[in-house]
Amino acid sequence: MAPAVTPAALRSMTYLPPPAEELRFLDAELRRLDAHRARLLARRAWLVSVLQSAPPGPAAPPFTGPTPTAGPRPEASAPRVQNVLLLLGGVLLTIAAMAFTLVSWGHLGIAGRAAVLGTVTAAALAAPVPLLRRGLRSTAESVAGLGLALTVLDAYALHAAALAGTDGTAYAAVATTVLAALWAAYGTALDALRLPRPAALAAAQLPLLLAAVAAGAGPYGISAALLLTATADAAAALLVTSPALRTVRIAAATGAYGMGGWGLLGALWLSWTAPGPGAAARAAALLLPASAVALTAAWRTAGTADSDPAGVPSTTGAPHAPSGTGAVGTANTTGPTDAPTAFGAASLASPGRPLTTTLPTATALLGALLLLAALGGLLRVVLPGGWAVPAELLAGLALLAALRVPRLPERVRHGVAWASAAVQGLALLGALPLVAVALFGPLGQVDRPWSGAPADARDAVTVHAPWLSHSGPALAVLGILAAALALPVRHAAWRPQALAGAAALAWAAVLSLPAALELPYAVGLLLFGLLTVAVLALPVLPPAGTVLALVTSVDLAFLALADRTATLTALSALTGLYAAASARSRWAPVTAPAALAYATALACATGAAAGWQASHTALLVLVVPAAAVAVAPRLAATARVACEVTGAAAALVAVGLAVTDAPVLALVLSSLGVLAAATAVRPDRRSAGYAAAALFALAAWVRLAAWEVTAPEAYTLPVTLPALLVGAWRRRRDPLTGSWPAYGPGLAVTLLPSLAALWRDEGWPRPLLLGSAALLITLLGARHRLRAPLVLGGAVLVLTALHELAPYLVQFADALPRWVPPALAGLLLLALGATYERRLRDVRRVRDGLGRMN
Incomplete structure (x- = not known):
């Protein structure tokens, strides 16, 4: 029952919103609740009808007590326990048979031996028949496994008793062949058993290998036996398609990968270490069939993987004509994705893809690599001086022609593209040492500047690094890769990246060309300069490509250090080149600072060439920060900051050069203060005014030190007076500014150093002047109620008075x-x-x- 509402409560109600609006709101809420109740009632009626139509179940017993707790759950299912018991039984029986054959065999005669072995083996092999009829399949599998093990013991016993004089390896080859055939026939006869046929495949892995060992075939024969066995396994894995023979297919695939892996390792080692064309040809004869098997397997599995469960081929597996190929497998297709197939192949290795999707690509990759390895082994012994690498690279690029075959499944094309990419990557990796020597070798000229022009460009880059052999093949690799990227790739999405990569490879080739061809030193310098200009003018490179031009110019500057005229010429040309390139706004963040840096180096080199002292050269270096101050406002924000930072670095160089000459250092500091003040005129660089004040103060201090002035007030008063004026101006503009930030720094700059000098001064002028100044500051602080003058002035006044009274206080203390x-x-x-x-x-x-x- 709801509580009654009193009149006082009704009078105290505040109608927000108005009563009419609130009434409408309440009506809407009641309608919403009625609709929700109607839905719940309809659902309840449906549930009641379902329960009424369900068949009646057993009546639940009346509840008479607490619910009993559930018993412990079993940790293993009944079928699993059964299989474990059967497995253990079969193993124990096999062990017993082995013990009998090895230990008790000699106590029986020939008849007894034959009777025992024949009876037990026949019984074990025949027992699965009645067991299968009774539906005891697991027991039949265990007994059949025992029978197969007994046949192995029979073969061993036969050799030990009747054929002990024959070669053991040859006998094992024959025995495994016979056992494989017998087990296969046994499994075919008893089709319900799953163990015999995989066991037959396992036994079939050994005959060829054992026969090759028994015949003394050597590494080539053993590798051939392994590869032939793997080929047979692959054929079995591809031909067996029945779901009932899944274990046979798994065993065949395992054998193909296992035996094939060992065989391929041996064949690859033979190809790599082949001393002549004959040995390389024999190794290639091993690798080429293996490559054909792998590619065939990839084709077959790709055809299966490209179909959906209904047998309809998917769109990704549908053949379509490629539109172009390129280095690193950049083959383009016109299929639904319209993307390069090699780059699309990377997605096949993702964890979310099924094995049937990645297996064809991996197998095709293996087959293509084996083909290239066979060719590479032949080229290595035929072509001299490392030219096998460019030839192998051309073969890898030619392999991409297979991507234009319309009938070739897409996943096979992916594998071929990745194989070509692997060859290209390895070839590029082999060419990188040449590029590294050409790139970092010029840095060796730092420790011997102007020592004389080297004999040629190779001597210029091998000051501290040995020259590498096979530089010609490395240059060819760089050129081939650049051409492969620039020419075949025509896809609009990949064309810019391909052109940029081609330009970078061409740059590396040209950079290495002077040293590789032992061109004259002057020609090498000219080529580096032309390369810098070409990279800056190349339209296909993004703005980041200016880094290549900058690296080339740095190498040119270091190479030119060997000769004085070359140094001045190169630095002048680079300064002008980068200053002109700064007109392009997108390159200015790199080119403008580079121009200033080269101008700084040119100023230093000019001073050194003229025989000037370092302090006099500093005055010439000041031109660079002056140019930075003049140019920076005309540049974009990013380029402006880079230009100002470079100008500041040049200013530090000038200071470092002038540090040994105090008058010149004072001139340099004051000049830099003028430049900082000019920068502070700009609204966005007001903070440079603090740097200008500091530079002016430092310049004054250095000048006073040059005049051998020892009084600290001569250094501090030029700072104190402007600081106090700035503080007064700041408080006038902002009355809320405190006295400490306004006057504290200016007063402390003079009072504290003077106070420190007071305790080392025995004269009377400094105490009198310092005490008077402190008294005046204290009175002004008290007059205007300012804490900073009052505290600093009072503290200095007290300490000055104590200094003057200290002798008397000591005498008084002694008294x-x-x-x-x-x-x-x-x-x-x-x-x-x-x-x-x-x-x-x-x-x-x-x-x-x-x-x-x-």
């Missing part, structure tokens, strides 16, 4: 009795304690008064 200081200290402590007690008494009195008020 006092020894008991006076302890007595004074005791009185001080008593006074403090009394004050503390009085404060506590006042607190208690206030607390009691508040308590009485409550």
